Amino acid sequence: MEEEIEFLKEEIANLENEIIEAEDPEEKAELEKEMAILKRSQGMLEKNKTTLMSTEVKNAHLKEVYMFQVPDIDQLRISKISLEITNEAQLVSHLNSTAMQVNSKIPENIKSLGLQLSDAAKDLDPDSVSTGDLAIGLWMMGSPDLALYMQSLACGQNPSRNDWLNNYAAMLTMMGGEEYALPILQRLDNLNPNNPITLNNIGMVWFGLGALDKAEQYLDSSIKCVGNHSQAKMAKALIEEHKGNKQAAVELVKESLGEGYSEDKENHLRKMGIDPDGSYIRGTDELKDEYLGLQQFINLIPAYPKSATDLAKAQLEWSLFQEKISALDAELIQNIEEYEPIHQRAMDRFYKGEMERSTTFSPFAKKYIARNLKRLIQPTIEEVQLKPKLIEDKFRPDFLQVEALREKLTEFLKEDIPEEVQCRAVSEFVSYANEVRSNYNGEVVRFWKRTINTMAQYHKYYLTPTPETYQYTLMNLEENFVSILAGLNYEPWNAVGTNCSSTPAAAQKTGILPYFEDIHCDKHSEFNLPGLGTIITNCHYMETNFDPYMPLPLELKYKLKDDLLTGQNIGGSVTVEYGFDMDKVPIMPLKIETEANVSTTIEWDSNGISDVSVTGELKVQAGIDQEDSGIKNLTLGGVSSTVSLQSGPSSQLKSAFLK
Numbered sequence: 001m002e003e004e005i006e007f008l009k010e011e012i013a014n015l016e017n018e019i020i021e022a023e024d025p026e027e028k029a030e031l032e033k034e035m036a037i038l039k040r041s042q043g044m045l046e047k048n049k050t051t052l053m054s055t056e057v058k059n060a061h062l063k064e065v066y067m068f069q070v071p072d073i074d075q076l077r078i079s080k081i082s083l084e085i086t087n088e089a090q091l092v093s094h095l096n097s098t099a100m101q102v103n104s105k106i107p108e109n110i111k112s113l114g115l116q117l118s119d120a121a122k123d124l125d126p127d128s129v130s131t132g133d134l135a136i137g138l139w140m141m142g143s144p145d146l147a148l149y150m151q152s153l154a155c156g157q158n159p160s161r162n163d164w165l166n167n168y169a170a171m172l173t174m175m176g177g178e179e180y181a182l183p184i185l186q187r188l189d190n191l192n193p194n195n196p197i198t199l200n201n202i203g204m205v206w207f208g209l210g211a212l213d214k215a216e217q218y219l220d221s222s223i224k225c226v227g228n229h230s231q232a233k234m235a236k237a238l239i240e241e242h243k244g245n246k247q248a249a250v251e252l253v254k255e256s257l258g259e260g261y262s263e264d265k266e267n268h269l270r271k272m273g274i275d276p277d278g279s280y281i282r283g284t285d286e287l288k289d290e291y292l293g294l295q296q297f298i299n300l301i302p303a304y305p306k307s308a309t310d311l312a313k314a315q316l317e318w319s320l321f322q323e324k325i326s327a328l329d330a331e332l333i334q335n336i337e338e339y340e341p342i343h344q345r346a347m348d349r350f351y352k353g354e355m356e357r358s359t360t361f362s363p364f365a366k367k368y369i370a371r372n373l374k375r376l377i378q379p380t381i382e383e384v385q386l387k388p389k390l391i392e393d394k395f396r397p398d399f400l401q402v403e404a405l406r407e408k409l410t411e412f413l414k415e416d417i418p419e420e421v422q423c424r425a426v427s428e429f430v431s432y433a434n435e436v437r438s439n440y441n442g443e444v445v446r447f448w449k450r451t452i453n454t455m456a457q458y459h460k461y462y463l464t465p466t467p468e469t470y471q472y473t474l475m476n477l478e479e480n481f482v483s484i485l486a487g488l489n490y491e492p493w494n495a496v497g498t499n500c501s502s503t504p505a506a507a508q509k510t511g512i513l514p515y516f517e518d519i520h521c522d523k524h525s526e527f528n529l530p531g532l533g534t535i536i537t538n539c540h541y542m543e544t545n546f547d548p549y550m551p552l553p554l555e556l557k558y559k560l561k562d563d564l565l566t567g568q569n570i571g572g573s574v575t576v577e578y579g580f581d582m583d584k585v586p587i588m589p590l591k592i593e594t595e596a597n598v599s600t601t602i603e604w605d606s607n608g609i610s611d612v613s614v615t616g617e618l619k620v621q622a623g624i625d626q627e628d629s630g631i632k633n634l635t636l637g638g639v640s641s642t643v644s645l646q647s648g649p650s651s652q653l654k655s656a657f658l659k
Contacts, residue, residue, distance in 0.1 A: 001049050007381050008042040040347065045463070068234070068268045068649055070242040073210030077179040085183045086190070092159050098172070098180045099152045106149045113560060114149040118157075120550040121531060129531035129550065131157060132164040136643050137529030139171065140574060141544060142608065148175055162188055163642050170201050170645035174572050178208040196225035197575065197644045200232045204647040207235050215239065230260030230603065231573055235649040246272065254280040260573060260613065261367045264605040278371035283613055284364060284523075287372040291453040292474075293517035294481055297325075298445055300513070304434040304490050307427035308500030314490055324513055325486045332479040339472060346468035362537040363603075363611045364523040365461040376458050379451035387451075391443050398436040402491065405429055409493075423500035426493055433491035441488050448484050452477045456519065461540050467521070470540065478516050525612050527602070537612060571648040573603045604648075 015035040022028040085091050103111065118131045135150035151168045158164065166188055169181035182205045188198050203218030216239055219232040237252035250272060257265050258280040266276045302317035303310075361369075369376065409429050413422055456477050464470040521539040528534050533547040546561045603611040 001045055004381060005042060005045050005049065008038050008045070012038050012042065040344070067271075068238055068264065070212065070238050071208060071210045073212075078209055078211065081179050081182050083183065083186055085187045088159060091165075091184070091187055094180075094183050095152075095155050095159055098177075099156060101177070101180065102148060102152050102172075106145060110146050111149055113556065114146055114153060116552070116556060117150065117531075117550075117560075118153045120552060124531070124550055130154065132161065132167070133530035133643070134532065135164075135171075136167060136574060136645065137532040139645065140527070140529060140535065140602065140609075141532065141546070144171065144175060147171060162191065163644060166198060166201065167643070167645040169205075170572065170647040173201060173204050173208060173647040176208075178205045181205050194221070194225060196222045196229065197646055199225065200229060201647050203232060204235060204649065207239075207649060212239050212242065228259045230256045230262075231646050231648045233259065234265060238649055241272070250274055258282050260601065260603040261363070261370070261611040262571070262603060262605040263366065263370075263607055263610060264571060266370065276370070278373065281367050281371040283611075284367045284371055287375045287454065287457055289450070289453060291517065292456055292478065292481075292519065293514065294449045294453060296514035297482070297485060298449065301441075301445075301485070301488060302490075304438045306431045306434065308423050308430055308493070309427070311430065311493060311500075315492070318490055322486060322489075325482060328513055329479065329482045329486050332475065332482055336472070336475050336479060339475060343468045343472035346466040350465050350469075361462075362523070362540060362542040363609055364537060365540050366610060368461045368539075372457075376454060376462075379454045379458075384451060387447055388444065391440070391447065394443075395436065395440045398440075402433045402436055405432065406493075419500075426500055430491070430493055433493075437489075437491045445484065445488070448481060452481050459540075460519070460521070464540055466541075467538070470521075474519060525600075527600075535609070537609075542609065571605045573601050573646045573648065575601045575644045575646060577642045577644065 012035055015031055015038065019028055019031045019035065022031060082094070085094055106114075117134055121129050121131050121134055131150055132154035135147045135154055138144075138150060139147035148168075148171045151164065151171055154164050155161070155168045165184050169184040169188075172178070172181040172184075182202065185198055185202045185205060189195070189202060192198065199218050199222035203215045203222060206212075206215035206218065215235065219236050219239075222232045223229050223236070233252050233256040237249045237256060240246075240252060241249035250269070253265055253269055253272075256262075257269075259282075261281055261283075269276050300321060302314065302321050305311050305314040406429065409425055412425060456474055459470055459473045459477075464473060523539045524537070526534055526536045531548055531550050533545045536543045536545065546557075548557065548560075552560070601611075601613050602609060603613075
């Protein structure tokens with residue numbers, strides 16, 4: 001990013017000199033317009049750089065302590081654990097004593113905020129929002145201490161909600177309170193044996209306490225139940241590494257990465273001496289060689305003449321091709337000029353901060369870049385600057401030879417020689433000259449096709465902070481490619497005085513120009529956090545909108561917003577499972593397969609949300625449109641959801657809060 005900024009600064013300085021020297025008002029206006037675009041690009045890059053640097057500085061102290069590790073066994077905490085919670089009364093007593101420990105660690109301002117949020121939730125329809133829902137939403141939005149306190153309140157209000165109890169135990173585990181979490185999880189396991197989420201969370205408790213044999217038993221059981229379990233497999237990998245089984249550990253980390261991508265996991269691979277290659281990443285496309293449909297335009301390039309008899313036909317075909325391509329180029333330039341104000345308005349909103357947190361990379365972007373990084377960085381600014389010149393240098397001797405032959409042929413044709421000999425000499429020149437021209441043009445076009453295709457995909461997932469910016473970038477890339485095609489030509493020969501050329505009647509006209517591929521963001525998800533707002537992820541950015549619909553005082557809303565935006569992230573995952581309550585499905589001409597269900601899993605690491613994955617699907621029969629009839633009706637009548645928090649492997653950061 002710094003290299004790109006420096007490059008733009010140099011270009012702006014050069015343009016400033018050109019503007020000073022320009023005498024033509026129109027030329028000066030064009031140069032000023034070009035400079036304005038470069039300055040906006042520079043401003044965007046510098047803002048992104050500042051955002052990234054501030055994030056790095058803010059999290060610098062976390063980077064040193066947030067690392068996957070195997071804790072030493074903690075016999076003191078293990079000795080305090082009670083495994084005798086068999087009924088609700090004992091559970092309530094344990095929840096009360098745990099709440100006292102939690103409350104002693106939570107700052108007073110956080111507790112005050114939590115009580116006000118809980119009271120506000122009670123005033124709303126319980127089916128719409130609850131204290132437990134708010135706790136998970138707060139955890140997802142990056143405020144673990146407030147989330148833990150809210151979950152403590154929720155379990156105190158309703159100690160019979162198993163999903164709330166699980167989430168409370170998971171939060172306790174990930175904030176260093178494993179000994180408080182285990183009794184809760186043991187009761188849940190007794191009530192509902194072989195639940196993979198409960199088994200994972202029990203395994204993470206024993207892992208955090210350093211009891212690796214017990215941890216491994218539960219983690220193995222959890223993996224056996226569901227197969228795909230990124231958190232359990234990561235903890236298993238750490239155990240295998242601790243035992244000295246490096247290869248087994250590496251494979252488990254890669255499996256965990258495939259099921260739930262995380263930069264922390266990739267960094268752990270590097271610490272193990274493995275260079276991540278992205279081959280294990282799922283849920284994202286590979287870099288495409290044919291992305292914008294550029295080959296369709298390349299296919300329209302006319303044939304190069306190979307003999308004197310081809311010249312008249314080539315002249316007509318190339319003139320028609322250049323006419324159409326030049327018209328398309330002019331149209332694209334006009335479209336860019338018309339779209340520029342739309343793009344500028346979006347960038348103005350971005351600079352003013354109206355697009356909240358829009359510079360945060362989305363999980364899709366992180367995975368896509370990690371998978372394709374080596375190929376994405378191929379068309380660097382340096383290569384774009386140097387490669388065309390390298391191609392020219394490569395073919396310069398050939399073009400010098402063409403010009404030498406042209407002069408030699410011109411002198412030769414002045415002699416009194418038979419027309420047949422003249423035509424043969426012209427054909428030999430045309431064949432050689434256009435082989436050189438064809439090879440040169442082909443290398444230029446192939447380079448720019450690869451570069452522009454790659455840059456389009458790079459910008460889809462990287463530097464564009466708004467959808468309008470991406471569209472504007474795409475339009476410019478398309479125009480760049482068309483302008484390159486418009487500059488192509490063949491090697492002609494002025495065959496006046498010879499009768500070698502055929503008539504142009506046999507010329508093949510250029511066909512209808514194709515359209516560029518309609519590229520849009522096909523990666524989109526929106527999570528509604530009850531009572532709080534939404535987390536929206538698109539291809540290149542993630543936007544967290546804090547917009548609680550409960551009646552909060554204005555100052556409290558901003559205070560909560562500040563707490564959320566400065567909260568620290570803790571690794572783990574949340575699974576939202578959707579199932580069907582057949583007794584509540586409204587009567588309608590629709591058959592639901594009873595086994596159908598959907599689950600969405602959102603993963604975290606020390607950098608925030610790192611992955612989003614969906615498993616299962618809603619299967620609708622009887623020929624009714626699924627989107628318009630099925631899911632909407634089911635949402636109103638028969639779909640229920642359960643939100644389950646799954647803890648991840650412990651770290652120093654996680655252990656620092658409740659100890």
